[in-house]
Amino acid sequence: MKKFLILLLVVVAFGCAKKYVKPAEEAPKPAKVEEARPQDAKKDVMAGEKVAPMAAEAKKEPMTLPKETVSVKEEAVFKDVLFDFDKYDIKADARAALDSAASWLKKNSAVKILVEGHCDERGTNEYNLALGEKRAKAAKDYLTSQGVSASRINTITYGEEKPLCTEQNEGCYQRNRRAHFVIAK
């Protein structure tokens, strides 16, 4: 059992392990996040939702919600909150969307919501379920910190089990790393 041929080689190859994942994962992020948006818009057009001119993208509430959305009018308030790979902290550029969601929730105090946490396919299934839960809870915590009652917000994780898209590229991975909001009926 002891002589695994590759053992030593791997230990050597791993010497500089700390360096390899981080730069690769994080350096290209800002550019790639931008890429994801036009794709969202395109997908909605293809999905047969209201054919909006590309300018609609610049509006406050782009229609980035998936088809199963029950009431688009209400849920258009809730933009997906996107996360970095293997991270569950709310990024600075996600705060504006969460702030407007929080103020809408405060105006519509009878509404309860479910926050779904999702991941891209690159992580492993079980860890992604835990990560998705952390993402959903991070979004919930942000909303409660803005004065929304915690009792109005439930969370669930789907990890990588219910992806929005299945292409193997960063644009798709980014769309899947999200907290998604659904109005509870």
Place this chain on the structure above:
Amino acid sequence: MKEVRSQKSEVRIFLSVFCILYSVFCILTFAYAKVYIDITSPALRKLPVSFIPAGQAEAKEITEIVRNDFDFTGMFSPVDANIPGAEVKISIEAAVSGQKVTASVAVMDLLENTEILKGKYTAEKTSLRLLSHHISNEIFKAITGQNGIFRTRLSYIANISGKKELHLMDWDGHNDRDIGSRGLIVSHNWSSGGDYLTYSSERNKEWGIYLLTLANYKETFLFSSRELNLAGGFSPSGSIVFSSSRDGSPEIYTMNSDGSNVKKLTRSIGIDVSPAFSPDGSQIAFVSDRGGTPQIYLMNSDGSGIRRITFEGNYNTSPSWSPDGKWIAYVGRKEGLNQIFIVNTDTGDAGQLTDKGNNESPSFSPDGMFIALDSDREGAKGIYIIHIKGGWQKRITPKGMRAATPRWSPYLK
């Protein structure tokens, strides 16, 4: 409903075969003195074996399955019976009587001209595969002195046009069937005797932990909370380890197999998930991001003595114990892809077992010689078996079928 009924009748057939196999027909003569293949040897030499069917048509079918079993292990090279070179000759003769098949098996050592095994095995005609795998086990034991894995099975999640189902198949990929599709099912694990599976399932926006009795496919609810609850493995005494976020963050817990006696073992603000009992039940491996990135940790089964065992890379998850408890296979992220690694729990020696595509969800065979995993190396994710000494790998789910997270059963009765 129809499906459930057919599964039940299959169980009945299984049991009757089991009884017959161990009845008076089994006349075995083992010769243990000589070990023909040392399966633990690092430089594995393939033993040349010839397979000769005789008698009724079923003999050919049985011989083919046995031959595939032996070929599949990567330890034997089947050779043509008409060409010299074989060191072991396996003759299988079949006789059919009514609904029953009797196979007479003789295994000869051609170098010393001695009989290694002689036996008769009877089963229902409808259970030819089971009978054949049983014969493979008997021959394998006679040749290597070790238990064969030819009657083991794997559970896994099949993705049938977007719908995920819990499936069970024989170790060679045959005899595949759906055993559960009530809600989304994840993190399934075998009990140490092979009688039960635990898993987590999402129903009505809640992740609950369930127990499936394999004899009748009856499902029992064990544990739930409003948060994420993920089933882990069993201890040899039947405790179940799992993770739950019921107190806010995913922590490791144990409970009895009826859901009682829930005990919390870890307390950290980050993620603690994917727990697995060591085969002797004394330790628990799990994944934690308490150090900043997901890594594999060990602790004693009461939650004391937590220590980290993976140090290379920033993403190490999905620990699976070898049956002797000396090694843990896990998924490590390297150069942007997931690969299977193993680490020695005592010495910390580590090794990489895969390098093509993404490879995830390692699960050891009960003899410790193979690891089942899922991989996208040929496109859609499928289930593969690899030899732990490397070199030999084989896909066992059909090409194009989306299949993931295999869990290898223990030896089955």
